[in-house]
Amino acid sequence: MVAFCSVENLRQYLNTVDLGELLVGLSTSLEETFKRWEEFQLIPRVASHSTYGVIELMPTQDNQRYAFKYVNGHPINTKVGRQTVVAFGVIADVETGYPIFMSEMTVLTALRTAATAALATKWLSKPQHLDRPLALIGAGAQAEFQAIAHKALFGITDFRVHDTDPDAVKKLQRNLSALGLNVSGLDSSAEAVRDAGVITTCTADKRNAVVLHDDDLVASHHINALGGDCPGKTELDAALVNRSDVYVEFEAQTRIEGEIQQLPTDSDVTELWRVISGEMQSPSGSEITLFDSVGFAIEDFVVLNFMYERLAQTSFVSDIDLLAEPADPKDLFGFVYGSSGGARG
Amino acid sequence: MVAFCSVENLRQYLNTVDLGELLVGLSTSLEETFKRWEEFQLIPRVASHSTYGVIELMPTQDNQRYAFKYVNGHPINTKVGRQTVVAFGVIADVETGYPIFMSEMTVLTALRTAATAALATKWLSKPQHLDRPLALIGAGAQAEFQAIAHKALFGITDFRVHDTDPDAVKKLQRNLSALGLNVSGLDSSAEAVRDAGVITTCTADKRNAVVLHDDDLVASHHINALGGDCPGKTELDAALVNRSDVYVEFEAQTRIEGEIQQLPTDSDVTELWRVISGEMQSPSGSEITLFDSVGFAIEDFVVLNFMYERLAQTSFVSDIDLLAEPADPKDLFGFVYGSSGGARG
Numbered sequence: 001m002v003a004f005c006s007v008e009n010l011r012q013y014l015n016t017v018d019l020g021e022l023l024v025g026l027s028t029s030l031e032e033t034f035k036r037w038e039e040f041q042l043i044p045r046v047a048s049h050s051t052y053g054v055i056e057l058m059p060t061q062d063n064q065r066y067a068f069k070y071v072n073g074h075p076i077n078t079k080v081g082r083q084t085v086v087a088f089g090v091i092a093d094v095e096t097g098y099p100i101f102m103s104e105m106t107v108l109t110a111l112r113t114a115a116t117a118a119l120a121t122k123w124l125s126k127p128q129h130l131d132r133p134l135a136l137i138g139a140g141a142q143a144e145f146q147a148i149a150h151k152a153l154f155g156i157t158d159f160r161v162h163d164t165d166p167d168a169v170k171k172l173q174r175n176l177s178a179l180g181l182n183v184s185g186l187d188s189s190a191e192a193v194r195d196a197g198v199i200t201t202c203t204a205d206k207r208n209a210v211v212l213h214d215d216d217l218v219a220s221h222h223i224n225a226l227g228g229d230c231p232g233k234t235e236l237d238a239a240l241v242n243r244s245d246v247y248v249e250f251e252a253q254t255r256i257e258g259e260i261q262q263l264p265t266d267s268d269v270t271e272l273w274r275v276i277s278g279e280m281q282s283p284s285g286s287e288i289t290l291f292d293s294v295g296f297a298i299e300d301f302v303v304l305n306f307m308y309e310r311l312a313q314t315s316f317v318s319d320i321d322l323l324a325e326p327a328d329p330k331d332l333f334g335f336v337y338g339s340s341g342g343a344r345g
Numbered sequence: 346m347v348a349f350c351s352v353e354n355l356r357q358y359l360n361t362v363d364l365g366e367l368l369v370g371l372s373t374s375l376e377e378t379f380k381r382w383e384e385f386q387l388i389p390r391v392a393s394h395s396t397y398g399v400i401e402l403m404p405t406q407d408n409q410r411y412a413f414k415y416v417n418g419h420p421i422n423t424k425v426g427r428q429t430v431v432a433f434g435v436i437a438d439v440e441t442g443y444p445i446f447m448s449e450m451t452v453l454t455a456l457r458t459a460a461t462a463a464l465a466t467k468w469l470s471k472p473q474h475l476d477r478p479l480a481l482i483g484a485g486a487q488a489e490f491q492a493i494a495h496k497a498l499f500g501i502t503d504f505r506v507h508d509t510d511p512d513a514v515k516k517l518q519r520n521l522s523a524l525g526l527n528v529s530g531l532d533s534s535a536e537a538v539r540d541a542g543v544i545t546t547c548t549a550d551k552r553n554a555v556v557l558h559d560d561d562l563v564a565s566h567h568i569n570a571l572g573g574d575c576p577g578k579t580e581l582d583a584a585l586v587n588r589s590d591v592y593v594e595f596e597a598q599t600r601i602e603g604e605i606q607q608l609p610t611d612s613d614v615t616e617l618w619r620v621i622s623g624e625m626q627s628p629s630g631s632e633i634t635l636f637d638s639v640g641f642a643i644e645d646f647v648v649l650n651f652m653y654e655r656l657a658q659t660s661f662v663s664d665i666d667l668l669a670e671p672a673d674p675k676d677l678f679g680f681v682y683g684s685s686g687g688a689r690g
Contacts, residue, residue: 006666011681019682046391048406052440055411057402061393066400068415070435072442078674082441086668090415095397096427097417106669110677141671144678168675175678320665321351323431324451326486329423330513332455333489333520336356 001319002090005103005311013316014107020152023145026115027122027153029306033298034119037273039063040298044253052076054230060297066092067301069105073230075204084204085109091304098323101308105300112303113295114145116249117224118153120291121198123275123282124247125222129197133158137189137211137235138203138227139168144175146200146224151181159183162192163203190216201235202226214239222289228259229294236290238262244290245283247272249299258292346664347435350448350656358661359452365497368490371460372467372498374651378643379464382618384408385643389598397421399575405642411437412646414450418575420549429549430454436649443668446653450645457648458640459490461594462569463498465636466543468620468627469592470567474542475499482534482556482580483548483572484508484517491545491569492521492528504528507537508548535561546580547571559584567634573604574639581635583607589635590628592617594644603637 005013014022045058053074060067071087078084087105092098121130134156136143143161150156159176161183163169169185176183186192189212193199199221203211211227214237223244228234241259246269248254255265272291274280283289311317326335350358359367390403398419405412416432423429432450437443466475479501481488488506495501504521506528508514514530521528531537534557538544544566548556556572559582568589573579586604591614593599600610617636619625628634656662671680 004665007669008666014681041393043391043393046388046402046404048386048388048404048411050406050408050439053442055404055406055437055439055442057391057404057413059391059393059400059402061395061400063395066393068402070413070437070444072437074440074442077441080441082443083668083670083674086443086670088444088667092400092415092417094395094400095419096422096425097398097400097419098427098431099415099433102667104667104669107677107681140675141677165675171673171676171679175676175682320349321353322433322447322449323428324352324449325428325431328516329428330485330510331516331520332452332486334516336359336452337520 002099002322003101003308003312003317004320005307005317007104007107009316010104010107013311019148023111023115023118023149024152026111026303026306027119027149030112030115030119030299030302031276033302034273034276037277037298042250043297045297058297058300060301061094064094065301065305066094067297067304069297069300071105071109089300089304091308101304101312102320103304103307108303108307109300110142110145112299113142113226114149116299117146117200117226117291117293118149120224120247120272120293121150121222122153123272124289124291125198126220129220129222130154130156132197133160133195135193135196135199136161137192137199137201139163139165139172140202140204142202142226143172146202147176147181148179150198157181160186160192160196162186162189189213193217193221196221198222198224200224200226203235207232208234210237211235212240213237214243217288220287224291224293225259226293228292230257231261234259234262240288241290244288245286246270247275247289247291249293249296253296254292254294257294259290260292347444347667348446348653348657348662349665350652350662352449352452354661355449355452358656364493368456368460368463368494369497371456371648371651372464372494375460375464375644375647376621378647379618379621382622382643387595388642390642403642403645405646406439409439410646410650411439412642412649414642414645416450416454434645434649436653446649446657447665448649448652453648453652454645455487455490457644458487458571459494461638461644462491462545462571462636463494465569465592465617465638466495466567467498468617469634469636470543471565474565474567475501477542478503478505478540480538480541480544481506482537482544482546484510484513485547485549487547487571488517489520491547492526493524495543496526502526505531505537505541507531507534534558538562538566541566543567543569545569545571548580552577553579555582556580557585558582559588562633565632569636569638570604571638573637575602576606579604579607585633586635589633590631591615592620592634592636594638594641598641599637599639602639604635605637
């Protein structure tokens with residue numbers, strides 16, 4: 001049997017725990033895993049494109065566990081009241097090949113994206129960035145999780161938000177004020193980032209947009225750029241990317257999907273795991289550090305295993321009958337039809 | 346919600362229908378789909394190898410449906426009472442990217458493999474092959490399904506079987522005699538094929554074995570070779586492959602996984618769909634036609650859609666709560682924690 005965590009079960013579980021503590025734990029688990037990055041099989045996601053959108057499979061494995069995520073991207077879905085992105089994922093045991101855990105991953109992807117960005121902030125920002133408000137460019141589905149992760153890891157409580165949709169800003173203010181966080185809505189990105197240290201850009205549904213201009217930034221910042229995540233979809237001014245110290249998850253994938261698709265293919269970038277593992281030093285002198293994040297399979301691997309460790313053997317998972325196990329592997333027919341031969345041929 | 350067909354539900358459904366009729370219907374559905382092969386996205390399977398075995402994802406899509414199968418291959422599993430292969434699969438709607446159906450696929454893979462082989466027999470064999478017994482080299486999990494598919498499509502009722510495991514032969518005789526089919530056990534492949542027309546080789550767990558030698562065959566035959574299906578795993582004498590007219594599913598994949606890995610990479614092969622679509626003529630003069638089958642994603646696509654058409658809206662599927670659908674896509678946080686902001690940050 002495979003342990004299954006449904007959407008409703010995940011909601012119920014998350015309402016029993018402290019989200020900030022959970023994101024700290026997840027960030028720590030990501031950090032430990034990034035240190036052993038070289039143990040993983042690195043496979044660029046397998047994308048099936050259509051005129052409507054894209055469906056992707058994102059597999060990876062280390063020596064013990066295999067994981068994959070199914071995720072789509074269909075911006076036109078919002079016109080018919082459906083989600084742009086839905087996702088689910090599976091962990092399997094590498095030694096047997098048997099799936100052991102299946103979960104919804106729309107919510108889990110939001111959690112791992114926030115925990116990954118906070119981890120990048122930990123390793124790439126300067127101390128003075130963390131004493132200032134955090135700027136959020138984009139008040140969509142990811143915004144609350146970004147704020148709560150940075151509150152939990154760094155104690156940031158002031159957030160300066162810009163979004164072209166005033167209702168999204170109101171939603172974010174409503175959700176975060178209930179947690180005692182301060183959210184100011186600003187009319188432009190330039191105003192939102194002016195007094196900020198860390199900046200998170202997380203907008204969606206835009207094609208080669210510029211939600212942050214180079215001359216919006218006049219001081220030192222760390223930027224987590226999350227919304228540029230597929231070919232032809234970027235968020236930042238190329239000049240800003242060009243003058244930043246750029247960090248990525250997996251260079252081969254980010255060249256195709258990230259902000260750096262605007263730069264020459266030999267531009268300098270550093271994979272984040274190299275900093276976390278100690279192979280490379282943290283940046284020191286640069287004005288702007290940029291984590292050009294597109295989301296990678298190892299992050300999904302981590303959040304699936306993190307949740308499995310917490311949910312296995314609890315009432316938040318149920319068994320699903322997904323795997324046929326005939327008593328005699330050579331008698332699949334007898335398994336289906338019974339040893340008395342119930343089939344009619 | 347996603348419709349889910351469990352192992353137990355599939356068993357129950359199969360016990361309500363005639364397996365022969367089902368395999369005829371599935372073979373017809375494969376035939377119709379092979380005719381429109383060029384509408385599909387052809388992606389070689391994505392394999393994650395380890396010291397224990399392999400885990401594969403097999404995706405494909407046409408303009409309407411996307412499908413993928415998860416399948417492992419762990420020969421060592423039998424030593425600990427587990428299956429060498431377990432599988433499950435998913436169909437999604439290409440227009441929305443939403444998964445719509447999930448099913449066990451260990452049994453479904455057996456069904457589609459049998460229906461595909463019978464389809465190859467239909468298009469590649471000669472009439473005189475079908476008046477004679479069918480030889481089965483290998484009496485494992487696939488054997489019953491091969492026999493029943495060829496009975497249903499061609500009226501073949503006599504089977505000549507060779508397997509190194511006498512218990513497997515007894516199992517096959519027990520299962521098939523209950524259906525009124527005649528199964529003779531033979532001591533060697535040469536004896537099994539002597540009076541046969543069609544030959545199916547379906548052995549497992551062997552590395553570059555030769556279960557059929559070139560000089561075992563002294564007449565005209567059609568061979569469905571199913572057991573050579575990964576790098577380093579073949580069943581046939583290279584000389585036999587070399588003198589056969591070879592047909593494959595998807596050449597790029599079969600070069601790596603099929604019997605033809607023993608031949609030069611520019612050896613003549615024909616993709617089966619080209620014969621079925623009328624683009625190429627059926628073979629006429631050749632002594633030996635060989636369908637070098639490794640299993641391809643389009644066959645899984647067909648069986649998943651075939652079953653979904655039959656099972657949707659019946660009691661043989663249940664809904665699983667796999668996809669988060671917040672009323673406001675920008676308020677994923679509110680979806681998880683309620684509009685009152687139940688999270689503790």
